[in-house]
Amino acid sequence: MFTKTHPLQSKSEIILRNIVVVAMVLFFTTFLIIPIGIAFAGSFREWNPLSGTYRFLGLENYKEVLTSPLFWSSLWNTLIFSVVVIIFRVGLGLAIAYAIYSALIKYKSFFRSIFYMPVVTPMVAVAFVWKFMYNPQIGTVNQILGLDINWLMNPKTALAAVIIMTIWKDFGYAVVMYMAGLYSLPSDALEAAKVDGANSWQNFRYITFPLLKPMTLFVTITSIISYIQAYVQILIMTEGGPGTATYLSSYIIYDEAFVKYNFGYASALSFVLFILTAAFTWLSFRVSGNEE
Amino acid sequence: MTGYQAIHPNVTIKLVNNPWEDYWTKLPLALDGENGPAIFNVHNSYHENLINYLAPLEIPLEELQADFTGVDAHVIDGKVYYIDYGMMTGSVYYNKDMWETAGLTDADIPKTWDEMREVAKKLTIKEGDKLIQAGLNFNDDFHQNYLLGLNYQLGENLFQEDGRTPNVNTDAMKQIMQMLVDLYHTDGVGSENFGEKGSDSFGQGQSAMVIQWGHYYNTLNTTWTDINFGVFEIPTFDGNPYAYNRYNGESSFGVNKNAPAEQQAVAQDFVKYFLANDDAQIAFNLAMSTFPAKKSLADNEKVMENPSLSILSEHIDRYIWPGPMPSTMETSLKKAGQDIFFNGVDIDTALNEAQETIIRDMKSSTFQSVESLYKYAK
Numbered sequence: 001m002f003t004k005t006h007p008l009q010s011k012s013e014i015i016l017r018n019i020v021v022v023a024m025v026l027f028f029t030t031f032l033i034i035p036i037g038i039a040f041a042g043s044f045r046e047w048n049p050l051s052g053t054y055r056f057l058g059l060e061n062y063k064e065v066l067t068s069p070l071f072w073s074s075l076w077n078t079l080i081f082s083v084v085v086i087i088f089r090v091g092l093g094l095a096i097a098y099a100i101y102s103a104l105i106k107y108k109s110f111f112r113s114i115f116y117m118p119v120v121t122p123m124v125a126v127a128f129v130w131k132f133m134y135n136p137q138i139g140t141v142n143q144i145l146g147l148d149i150n151w152l153m154n155p156k157t158a159l160a161a162v163i164i165m166t167i168w169k170d171f172g173y174a175v176v177m178y179m180a181g182l183y184s185l186p187s188d189a190l191e192a193a194k195v196d197g198a199n200s201w202q203n204f205r206y207i208t209f210p211l212l213k214p215m216t217l218f219v220t221i222t223s224i225i226s227y228i229q230a231y232v233q234i235l236i237m238t239e240g241g242p243g244t245a246t247y248l249s250s251y252i253i254y255d256e257a258f259v260k261y262n263f264g265y266a267s268a269l270s271f272v273l274f275i276l277t278a279a280f281t282w283l284s285f286r287v288s289g290n291e292e
Numbered sequence: 293m294t295g296y297q298a299i300h301p302n303v304t305i306k307l308v309n310n311p312w313e314d315y316w317t318k319l320p321l322a323l324d325g326e327n328g329p330a331i332f333n334v335h336n337s338y339h340e341n342l343i344n345y346l347a348p349l350e351i352p353l354e355e356l357q358a359d360f361t362g363v364d365a366h367v368i369d370g371k372v373y374y375i376d377y378g379m380m381t382g383s384v385y386y387n388k389d390m391w392e393t394a395g396l397t398d399a400d401i402p403k404t405w406d407e408m409r410e411v412a413k414k415l416t417i418k419e420g421d422k423l424i425q426a427g428l429n430f431n432d433d434f435h436q437n438y439l440l441g442l443n444y445q446l447g448e449n450l451f452q453e454d455g456r457t458p459n460v461n462t463d464a465m466k467q468i469m470q471m472l473v474d475l476y477h478t479d480g481v482g483s484e485n486f487g488e489k490g491s492d493s494f495g496q497g498q499s500a501m502v503i504q505w506g507h508y509y510n511t512l513n514t515t516w517t518d519i520n521f522g523v524f525e526i527p528t529f530d531g532n533p534y535a536y537n538r539y540n541g542e543s544s545f546g547v548n549k550n551a552p553a554e555q556q557a558v559a560q561d562f563v564k565y566f567l568a569n570d571d572a573q574i575a576f577n578l579a580m581s582t583f584p585a586k587k588s589l590a591d592n593e594k595v596m597e598n599p600s601l602s603i604l605s606e607h608i609d610r611y612i613w614p615g616p617m618p619s620t621m622e623t624s625l626k627k628a629g630q631d632i633f634f635n636g637v638d639i640d641t642a643l644n645e646a647q648e649t650i651i652r653d654m655k656s657s658t659f660q661s662v663e664s665l666y667k668y669a670k
Binding site for chain 2: 046048050051052053135136137148150153154155240241242243244245258259260261262
């Protein structure tokens with residue numbers, strides 16, 4: 001006769017499990033679910049928490065978002081910003097990780113640390129330093145290149161300048177992730193390819209790169225989520241300027257919420273952006289064939 | 293605080309300092325809670341976020357009106373919640389060494405914008421096409437120091453008669469914007485690419501003149517101590533302006549209407565002490581480089597020793613306050629200027645867009661201009 005037994009070993013483990021689960025549920029409810037619910041309700045209202053304004057508007061905020069030229073231009077900027085940074089982050093990350101992984105390279109830990117250092121440096125600090133480097137009079141960029149360009153106030157170069165800074169700061173993350181992926185590759189597949197006479201390119205093209213696909217997908221998805229939310233570098237380096245040339249979607253949310261205290265409109269923007277982020281993430285899974 | 297506590301040894305005031313940006317976010321939230329400060333610093337640009345938490349001052353209105361300038365603009369339903377202790381505005385700061393090198397003397401101090409442009413040309417140094425020294429630099433702050441002030445010289449308020457509709461897309465504003473473009477692109481006295489901020493460029497000894505508000509006087513004396521500078525009143529278009537410039541008030545303290553009665557009583561008494569105490573008034577005005585709103589201090593010796601204040605004394609009643617304007621007035625005009633200088637947008641289009649943005653942003657604002665209370669209002 002079988003008796004139903006509890007998978008946990010002891011009463012203390014059950015108590016510990018319950019405490020952890022309750023703590024996690026409370027944490028996510030307090031800091032995620034409730035704020036999201038409040039923001040969703042607020043997105044249908046004229047809402048200024050500092051002056052106490054909270055008036056129902058229906059879908060007015062959403063209509064205003066979707067008919068705003070600034071929203072669409074910022075969305076276009078966000079798309080350009082995200083696609084370019086992600087391509088370089090993944091490309092550079094993979095190339096450098098593969099180079100460090102190579103048997104020809106010594107001091108692997110040193111290089112891995114060097115490339116990862118900008119990632120752990122606060123964005124605010126990096127953005128300030130790069131802003132100084134882009135200064136048209138005394139910045140090192142113009143001095144090194146022998147140019148006279150106002151990088152951050154020229155509509156042709158401003159977004160590109162922010163993109164370059166972001167790539168420099170963030171590609172180290174992909175390096176470390178790909179290094180982890182490379183070290184976990186099954187050695188039998190690589191050895192079999194070697195026995196079959198595959199050269200280095202064939203080895204990379206047909207064995208290594210396909211096996212790194214889950215890591216590429218992970219880096220891409222986390223990058224999409226991260227860059228659609230990017231605004232700190234814009235806040236520090238251009239404040240969205242010149243004019244509104246470098247406005248990103250998240251920067252509008254910041255501007256509406258914390259400069260104009262227009263929380264209702266900012267909440268509506270946030271939910272539109274949330275839907276777009278979810279759509280891009282789903283699309284990435286579709287393209288990579290990893291819907292599950 | 294020390295003076296007040298010396299008179300009232302039973303009172304303890306705990307001073308809490310916060311960085312500027314943090315303060316204006318934290319303060320309304322603190323006032324909304326149960327442990328907000330009984331007395332706090334007020335800035336009129338945050339009026340809408342604070343007014344619901346303010347207790348009216350327990351000082352008879354007529355006494356405040358008799359002693360201080362600009363009280364009427366702060367009256368709400370017969371009550372006053374804070375007033376200005378000082379008035380800050382923009383003046384021209386010039387580098388005396390560059391002035392002398394250019395062969396200019398005190399007699400060359402310009403009274404009109406035409407004269408100003410000529411002086412700026414003389415102060416400009418170029419090597420070929422490359423700008424070495426700007427005669428005048430308004431980068432990053434043209435919206436605060438030119439667009440939102442010179443309109444009054446041309447007889448136009450910032451808001452229309454209803455007190456709410458912005459007067460941004462107007463002939464006066466276009467004329468001012470065109471003058472700024474001409475200064476850089478025709479006269480060549482500066483460049484939108486020369487120095488990220490005019491104020492910093494002046495402090496770094498790269499620009500000969502800037503228009504800055506009163507606080508800049510102390511900035512120069514503390515941050516840019518090597519600069520030998522002078523200051524003169526802002527030029528006018530015709531010598532007989534409707535108003536010389538916009539001013540903004542530095543506000544007296546606010547009293548938290550939700551604080552315990554005992555603390556509110558002390559807070560009210562402290563505000564009275566602050567406003568009645570001439571030494572405190574002079575100290576605060578000198579610290580902020582604001583012209584005293586207290587009428588009896590208008591010709592005070594210590595105040596007149598500060599050149600950034602003494603130059604204002606002759607025409608101080610010809611400066612106008614539009615009220616606590618929403619920040620969109622500044623940010624939208626800044627974007628308009630950047631669109632013109634950097635993005636190739638024409639003046640009409642840029643100002644029209646600014647006008648539309650401001651109207652949208654002010655939809656839920658309760659702002660009402662007080663320009664009609666100006667002494668010489670039309």
